[in-house]
Amino acid sequence: MSALAEWQRRFAAALRALDAAPGNDRAAELGRPAGLDVYRNNVRQSLIEALASAFPHTRTLLGPRYFAAAAGDFARDHLPEEPRLSRYGAGFADFLDDLPPLAGHRYVSDVCRLERARLDVGHAVEASALDAARLAEPPDPARLCVTPRPATRRVRCRFAVGALWQRLERGEAPVESVVAGEEDWLAVRRGERVLLTPVDAVTASLYRRLREHPGAHLGDALAAVAEPHGETAAGEALGTLLGLGALCERHAAPSDDEPDEETAP
Amino acid sequence: MSPSLTPPLAPTAVGIGFKPQHAQALLAASRAADFLELHAENHMAAGGPAREELLELAKRYPLSVHGVGLSLGGAERPDPAHLARLVELVNRLSPALVSEHLAWSRLDGHCYNDLLPVPLTEESLALLVRNIDIVQQALGRRLLIENPSLYVTIPINTLDEADFLTELVTRTGCGLLLDLNNAYISAHNLGRDLDTYLAALPWHAVGEMHLAGHSLDTAVEPPLRIDDHGSPVTEAVWSLYRRWASAAPEAPTLIEWDTKVPTLERWLAEAELARTHRARASREPTRMPA
Structure with missing residues (x-):
């Protein structure tokens, strides 16, 4: 594996982590944690906004706060497979089906x-x-x-x-x-x-x-x-x-x- | 390739981004803006009314197609399916400009939907040269590459960003899309000397300039400037524009505004402001590169 690919895999893993960069002996090679947070937030927030734009009625039914939380969880485990955001969220309905709080809805x-x-x-x-x-x-x-x-x-x-x-x-x-x-x-x-x-x-x-x-x-x-x-x-x-x-x-x-x-x- | 639709683009033109909510007003006006820039990935649909609307706009306005998803700075080659969609879009619209970023966003089948920082190493340079060559050959035209807004200094960097961009231009024949807002943000966030950086850029290759607003995140120490394109151009960036615009006399300027999108009138007023600043710049001594 190329050194670039190896570095990008570690950077990507840090973006997908819940918060700060993983604390290992090579974490410093990724750059300042506060800066890493900006990229992590950009990825997460842009996907939440893409889902909100695609599913406005779903957002109305769930309420903005619950929708944002559910969309954030979905985005963490379901990154886009291609850059066209209009295609993103194909599995969101199935994801909502599996959320226990929505069992009655x-x-x-x-x-x-x-x-x-x-x-x-x-x-x-x-x-x-x-x-x-x-x-x-x-x-x-x-x-x-x-x-x-x-x-x-x-x-x-x-x-x-x-x-x-x-x-x-x-x-x-x-x-x-x-x-x-x-x-x-x-x-x-x-x-x-x-x-x-x-x-x-x-x-x-x-x-x-x-x-x-x-x-x-x-x-x-x-x-x-x-x-x-x-x-x-x-x-x-x-x-x-x-x-x-x-x-x-x-x-x-x-x-x-x-x-x-x-x-x- | 389809016949050229797009009107020619004047070198000192000032354009604005295209947003669907402004489409009807733009079509109703004869030429509200000098040119329009659209994000390629938002216009790659196979059909639908938005596609037809864009063709109408292409007949009236010079266009700039600005890609955000090719992941040129990634270790992988550009996704052939995505590149094919870009080629189809460019052939369909015949834009005056086509641009992408010094960034990566795709790895192992996942897209991260952001412009992620590229380590400035000899290996990255070689892979970027390869990827830009692939794209330029597929498009049959020159690509402009935009300098990034950065939030981290990558400790494994071995090259300076201005030198890196100069090498890219030399090895691929690509042009440079100089985003002065990005340059300002990166200089602040990374503690870089801005004038030294700007003076070292390959100005002869600058084919477009970007201006935009940004915000300041004071919740972290030291504060970070955030490239959110959600406000008017800051005075600090206007000042840069006045001092440096004359170094790229053939480069059109674009005002970006992607969040908290203003009315078309407000956006056009910002473009008019850019014309005023550029006119002032032409009367003032130019900070030409050494």
């Missing part, structure tokens, strides 16, 4: 996942939405390769957070009465806005099928969903996805380096 993680999906969709690559009229054109529309647009995400919530989400969006004080109940949401970017919409289970199933089987024909995906749910429900699900602008033709979907879905464990 697991809906907070659902809100956190919705915020993450909105952020990812906002930055995703563009692709033209599939128009329903395209399905009336030859050749056989069942043979079309259809996929979710890159600027879409499905989020599986474990609580009925719809009313809470709307209050948060309006800047109103959150209410505590959030009941358990699985809900699927789709985040879809339309123009400059990202719309978050609760969808029924069949629509979520078709979306998931199309996402997990890229290159498959639309007819095959509809048949797979129709088997448990019926052809009418599958057709309605397709109509919902088309209406939301959530689909595109496979050849029109550019590659995207965004994370996939935000699904609760």
